[in-house]
Amino acid sequence: MIELKRDKLVFSFPEVHPEARFEIEFERTLRIPDDGRDHFLPPGLGAFPLKHVDDFADGVPAGWLEHGGIMLPMHQAEAMWLNFHSAYIRGRGARYPFAVKIAAGKIDAVSGEQWTNGLHGVPQDYLVVPKQPWLDGFCVEKGIIRQFVAMPLGAGYTAEEQITGKGEIGGLQIVVYPMKREVFERRFPKRDRRDSLLEEQSCISMASAPDMGLAPGGRMRQEIYEDPFDFDDWDRSRSSRCFVHIANSLVWRAITGEAPPTVPPTAAVYTAADLPWFDYYDEGAAALEGSDILKQLRSIIELGRAKRETPVPENDGIDTPRVVRLGDRRSRNQVREGMF
Amino acid sequence: MMKHFGEYVRERREELRAKNPEFSLRKIAARIDVEPSYLSKVERGEQPPPSEAKIKLLAEALGEDPDALLAMAGKISSDLQKAILQRPQLFAELIREMKNMPDHAMLRLVREVRDGNW
Numbered sequence: 001m002i003e004l005k006r007d008k009l010v011f012s013f014p015e016v017h018p019e020a021r022f023e024i025e026f027e028r029t030l031r032i033p034d035d036g037r038d039h040f041l042p043p044g045l046g047a048f049p050l051k052h053v054d055d056f057a058d059g060v061p062a063g064w065l066e067h068g069g070i071m072l073p074m075h076q077a078e079a080m081w082l083n084f085h086s087a088y089i090r091g092r093g094a095r096y097p098f099a100v101k102i103a104a105g106k107i108d109a110v111s112g113e114q115w116t117n118g119l120h121g122v123p124q125d126y127l128v129v130p131k132q133p134w135l136d137g138f139c140v141e142k143g144i145i146r147q148f149v150a151m152p153l154g155a156g157y158t159a160e161e162q163i164t165g166k167g168e169i170g171g172l173q174i175v176v177y178p179m180k181r182e183v184f185e186r187r188f189p190k191r192d193r194r195d196s197l198l199e200e201q202s203c204i205s206m207a208s209a210p211d212m213g214l215a216p217g218g219r220m221r222q223e224i225y226e227d228p229f230d231f232d233d234w235d236r237s238r239s240s241r242c243f244v245h246i247a248n249s250l251v252w253r254a255i256t257g258e259a260p261p262t263v264p265p266t267a268a269v270y271t272a273a274d275l276p277w278f279d280y281y282d283e284g285a286a287a288l289e290g291s292d293i294l295k296q297l298r299s300i301i302e303l304g305r306a307k308r309e310t311p312v313p314e315n316d317g318i319d320t321p322r323v324v325r326l327g328d329r330r331s332r333n334q335v336r337e338g339m340f
Numbered sequence: 341m342m343k344h345f346g347e348y349v350r351e352r353r354e355e356l357r358a359k360n361p362e363f364s365l366r367k368i369a370a371r372i373d374v375e376p377s378y379l380s381k382v383e384r385g386e387q388p389p390p391s392e393a394k395i396k397l398l399a400e401a402l403g404e405d406p407d408a409l410l411a412m413a414g415k416i417s418s419d420l421q422k423a424i425l426q427r428p429q430l431f432a433e434l435i436r437e438m439k440n441m442p443d444h445a446m447l448r449l450v451r452e453v454r455d456g457n458w
Contacts, residue, residue: 066456
């Protein structure tokens with residue numbers, strides 16, 4: 001079952017476990033410079049608004065209604081990251097594990113393979129939550145992703161267009177599989193009360209087409225972790241999936257009557273204001289090798305140069321940023337107190 | 341008896357502060373952009389609860405449900421107000437019908453995200 005709650009996509013599997021609940025937030029962020037350097041994690045600037053496509057049946061393209069799901073607005077060349085959260089199960093000292101497959105334009109962001117509904121262990125085409133706290137882009141090398149950056153479908157920049165030669169799908173596709181209940185209960189046995197307490201302390205006017213897809217932006221340090229469980233631990237008989245349409249912010253107001261969020265600051269302005277970037281590293285986890293398919297992707301800037309186009313408004317480099325090493329709190333949404 | 345808004349906020353904040361100094365009166369006041377003296381008065385019940393926007397920020401800062409905190413302050417969220425104003429009689433009737441219904445008897449209305457062909 002999938003619900004929308006306060007701009008979060010909530011997947012729940014009450015038939016598997018009463019507390020098997022997984023949430024995704026689609027976070028606004030800075031576009032990191034696409035300059036060949038490996039950048040730290042940019043901040044979260046708040047969640048994108050999410051709407052049911054069915055609520056705007058008169059305004060959205062017919063294909064969106066056929067896909068179902070939800071929609072969100074993005075400015076051209078705006079970046080996004082996905083923030084994952086799974087429910088903490090009291091008494092077992094653990095969060096419920098999920099296998100999560102993420103694709104952009106039906107290109108798997110981890111393996112680079114074209115979309116299929118099932119899970120694949122070799123090559124691994126999914127993330128394991130809560131081990132993986134977030135995803136910022138396409139896994140192009142071990143420990144490196146290329147940032148998700150919105151580009152209009154049809155312009156040739158999206159991962160989908162670079163790999164398939166067609167720009168027909170766009171958006172994001174997500175499918176979530178819970179761990180089998182008996183496996184969860186075996187792997188995370190009940191703990192006594194004292195242990196638990198200790199742990200707690202610690203278009204319409206269609207001037208432009210609405211469809212956007214995700215293209216590979218700048219390079220960022222981020223490991224995509226290997227599945228630490230057995231492949232058979234996942235309940236592959238149960239899954240929930242959702243199509244997330246990305247509407248060009250220029251037509252969002254025409255579709256919904258509401259203003260899209262403002263354009264985020266540039267990475268250079270943000271860094272010059274001495275606001276923090278983030279670094280996160282889990283020493284106990286093994287990272288996946290990058291996908292050979294995704295490694296071949298050309299970044300927006302590289303492709304723009306070849307096409308003699310200026311696909312993004314600016315691509316200024318940044319000075320050495322102030323970096324916050326993330327510990328257990330793992331929160332990148334700490335910029336609310338900043339000054340611009 | 342239901343606690344008043346300020347008393348509840350203070351108890352909750354102090355509980356969190358015992359584990360993390362980020363929940364001091366001064367830090368929380370800064371996070372919701374009010375003066376510490378004002379927040380202190382609200383907590384002591386010497387000032388009425390703040391605006392809807394500030395209550396929502398406070399709920400976020402303390403990890404509380406914004407609707408529950410607004411209700412405690414005698415307010416309802418503006419999106420709910422708008423929804424009620426569109427069909428006031430229907431909502432009034434619904435709430436009166438359901439007000440004494442036990443939780444287990446109340447059918448939770450869930451709107452699922454529809455999946456299609458892709």
